[in-house]
Amino acid sequence: MALLSATVASNLPKTLLQCFSGDSTFSNLEQFIRYTKYRRERAKSLREAVLHCVEIDDDYDPYQHDKVPPQRVKKYRSKRCAVPWKACVDDATVALAPEQSAWYRLYVINRALLTNTKSQRDFRRRFRLPFQNYLELVELCKENGLHRGDFFHRWCGLDKVNNKKSSPIELLVLGALRYLGRGWTFDDIVESTCISAEVHRCFLEAFLDFGSTVLYSKYVVTPQNAEEAKTHSIEYEKAGFPGCIGSCDCTHITTEKCQYNLKNNHTGRNKKETTRTFNLTANHRRSILHSTRGGPGRWNDQTMVTYDRFITGLHEGTGLADISFQLFEYNDNGDTTPVKYSGGYVIVDNGYHDWSVTVPPISRTNVIREIRWSKWVESMRKDVECTFGILKGRWRILKCGVRVHGIDKVDLIWLTCCALHNWLLDIDGLSSEWTGGEVANSDESEWLGELGAHDFSGVNRDRIPNAILRLSNNLTNRNFDASGMGPGDDVLVDRDHMPINSDHVSDRMEDQAGQSTRVVKNLTLNFFRRKLIEHFHIMWSRNNIVWPQVRPTNQNGRELRID
Template sequence: MTSRDEQMPVNIPQMLTQQFQSIISDDVEYLAMQLFEIDPYEESSSSKPNKKRKEINRDRKDADARLWNDYFAPTPVFDETFFRRRFRMRVSLFNRIVVGISEVGKSEHYKYFTQRYDAVGRKGLSPRQKCTSAIRQLAYGTPADLCDEYLRIGESTALECLHKFCRSVVEVYSAEYLRRPNQNDIHRLLEEHSVVHGFPGMLGSIDCMHWSWRNCPTAWRGQYTRGDHGHPTVMLEAVASHDLWIWHAFFGVAGSNNDINVLNQSPVFNQILEGNAPECNFTVNGNVYTKGYYLADGIYPEWATLVKSFTYPPENNLKMKLFKKRQESARKDVERAFGVLRARWGIIQGSARSSTLPVLGDIMHTCIILHNMIVEDEGAAITNWSREDHEPDLPSYSNGAPSQFQTHLERFRDLRSQEAHQALRSDLVQHIWANSD
C-alpha cells in the first residue's frame, strides 16, 4: 500500500452522503425563500421594534363646541325643525334622555355618559356627543364611523356608545314606556277605540314583523330563514293602539316561525293566565264581557281575546261584509305602527349588523321605547302614566307550576275558547251594523 492510499479517508460513502445532504438542504431553503418571498438578509421579526398604535388628534373639545353651537345654543345654527328631522325628536326630549341615562343610580352605565378626563388629563367625550352618535346610528342605520368627521368619535367608540346607550335606555325607561296597560290605561283605551273604530272592548291590534339579520351566524341560518323571505330574520310581536303606542313587544323569535308559533311563546296573555290582569268589563249587544280583545288577521286562532274577520263573507250578508271592512280598517293600527317605527329608525329598516341576539334585542326595544316617548312628547298619546306610591308592581311571570293548577287550567280553557270568540264576534257584527250610518 502506498503512502497516498494511507492518507485517503476510510469511510468514503459517509463523507459523500453528508456533502450531498448539505447541497440539497441549501437548495431547498433557497427555493422556499423564493416561494414565500422571504429576504434572507432581512432582519428577524424578533429584532424589529413593535409598531405603536396610531394616534389621531380628533380635537374632541372643538367637536363638542361645534355640536353645541349647531343645535343646543340659545340661538343655534339649525333650528328645531332641523333637529326634529335629524334626531327624530325635539330638543327637550333629547336633553331629558341624556340627563336620565347619566343620572346616578338609574343605570349601570351612568358613569359612561358623564364627561371625564383621560390618562393625560384631556377632557373626554361629552354625553351629548355620545348620545348623538347613538341616535344617528339608530335614525339613519349608518356605519359606526360615518360621523367621525363631525363628532370626532372613532368606529369602536361609536359602537360602544350605541350598545351602552341602548342598554341604558332599556334599564331606565322600560318600566314606563314598555309597560303593560294598567287600570287607567285600559279605561282610556276602551273609550278611545269605541269612539274612533266603533269596537267596544278593543285594547289594540296584534301582529308580527320581521327584521332582516345580515350577520346571522352560519349555524343558525336555517333556523332563522323562512321561504317567503329567503334570508335570516328575527321576529317582533307587537300590540299597538290607535295612537300608535306600542303596548307589547316580544322580540327574538326565529324568523322561520309563523305568527301562531310566536303567539304560543309570547307572554301577551300571561296576566290573564295568572289572574292579575286589570279589570276590563264592557257590554256589546246587551251581553257583558270581562276580557278585552285584540284585532288580528286571519292566521291567528279563534280565541276569546282575539277578534278575526271573515275570510269569505256571503255576498248577500251585508252585516258580515260591513264588519269585515271595519275590522280590517281598525286592524291597520299595528301596521301603521310598524311603518312609522321603520321609517323613524333606519337601523330597523335595514339589515341587522350585530351577530348576537341580546344586542339586537336592546336595539329593538330602544327604538320602541323612543318611539313611545316621541308619541307622548308630541301629545298624541291616549294615556299619560304616572306611578302612584300605593300602586303595587305586578308580579312577574313564572315558568313554574301555579299554586292552584286547576284554576290555571280553567283560565287557559276560557282564554282559548272558540265558542266565546264566535259569540263575541257575532255580537260585534250586530253592534257595528246597528251603529252604522
C-alpha cells in the same frame, strides 16, 4: 414535573448530532430518547411563552427555568387617534379633538338651537328627537353614569388610557341617535365627531342596554288592570269594539350578521336574508303597549303569540280579567238588550290561533253585515301596521338592516326604538285621548234600512275617511262557497245563514245560560265574533259608529276647520 438538576441537564443532547458517534453511526438509544424529550419540553415552553406574550431566547433551556413563564404586567391599550386630521404650519399633522368637530360646534356649544325654530326642525329631522328632549336625554345618561357599574360610568369621568377627560357624552348620544335614525355606519359618524369608531361602538352597546331597560320600562307601559286599559280602549269603543285593547301583529327585522349556526332558523320560507320576528301590540294612537323579544325569522304569528305574555295572559285569564263592557244584542222579541262581558281582547289578522281574545275578520262570507264588519276590522287593525311603518321610517336601522354582531343586539335595538317611539308620541301630544272623529254617516247620509247601508250620494266625499267609504262601496262577497264547487258569485243577503262549512255556530249552542256576565276567554271565537258583529250592526243602524282621529292643527296649535 420536578426540575432536573443542572448536572443532568448538561448531559442532555440538544441536537440530533449528539446522538451519533464520530463515524456517523447510531451510538445510544437512551441518548436519542433524552433528545426527543428535550425537544418536546422546549416546544411546550415556546407555546406557553407565546400564550403569555413573553419573549424567549434561542438558547432557552426548559430544564433550567420554571415551567410557566412569568406573567406579563397588564397594559392598557394606547389611545388611537381619530380619522380626521389637521395640518399645522410646519407641515406636521395632529388629530382633531372632539371639541373641534363639526357636531360639537353646531349642537353642543351652539345655544341658538334653543330659540331658532328652523334649526330645531332641522335637528329633529336629523336626530329624530327635539333639541330640548335631546338635552334631557343627555342629563339622563349622565345620571346613570355617576356610580361604578352604571351604564355610562366610563364616559362620565377620566379616560383610563392617559387620565384625560373622556369623550364628550353629548357627541356620543348624537352618534347613537344618528346610528339608529339613519342606519349609518360608525365610520360615517367618526367624520362628524372626531371620536374613534371603537368608542362609538362601545357607547352604543351601553346605550342599547340603557334604552331597552330604563327607557323601555318608562315609556312602554303595559296595562295591568281595567283602569289602565280604559285609557287605551276609548277609541275602540267609539268604533264599535267595546273591551278591545289594541291590535296585534308580527314584523321581521333583518339582521346582517347572524351567527352561522343560527342561520337556518332565522331564514323564513319566502325570505333570503336572516331576520328576527317581533310580536307587537299597539292601540289606535299608535302607542306601543307591549312587545316580545325577538324570535327566529322562520316563526309565524301563531308561534310568536305563544311567547307573548300579554296575549297569553288574556287567553289564560291572568291578565286584565277585571275589564267589563257591554254588547247590544237582539232578544227573541227583536228588541235590543245589553249583555255584560268580562275580559279584554285584541284584533288581529287571520294568521293567529282561534282564540276568543284574538279576533280576526271573517274571510269567507256573503252576508252584508259580516262583510262590512270585516272591512271595519281591517281598517282598525291597520293601527299596528301604521306603527310598524312609523317605527321603520323613523328609525331606519330597522328597515335597512342591523349590522351589529349577535342576534341579542337586534332585540335591544328593537326595544330601544320602541321606547323612543312612545316618547316622541308623548312629546307630540298624540298619546292622549283622540277627541276627534268622523261619524259613519256624517249626519248627512240617508239610512237605507233594508240592507243596513248609508247613501253617501250628494255628500262631500273628501270629508269622509276611506275607512268609512269602504263600508258603503264594493261590498263583494268574501270567497264564499256554499255549493262545494269552488268560490262563486253568490247573491249578497242580509240574513244569517247556517251553511255546513261556515265559521258560524248557533248562539244557543254557546250561550252561557244562567250567567249574568259572559267571560270572553271562556267563549269560542265564532260565538264571540258573532256577538261583536251583532253589536256593530246595531250601533251602525243608530249612527253611533265613529272613526277616531286627531283633529288637524296648524303651527300655532289651533284646530283647523275643513269647509
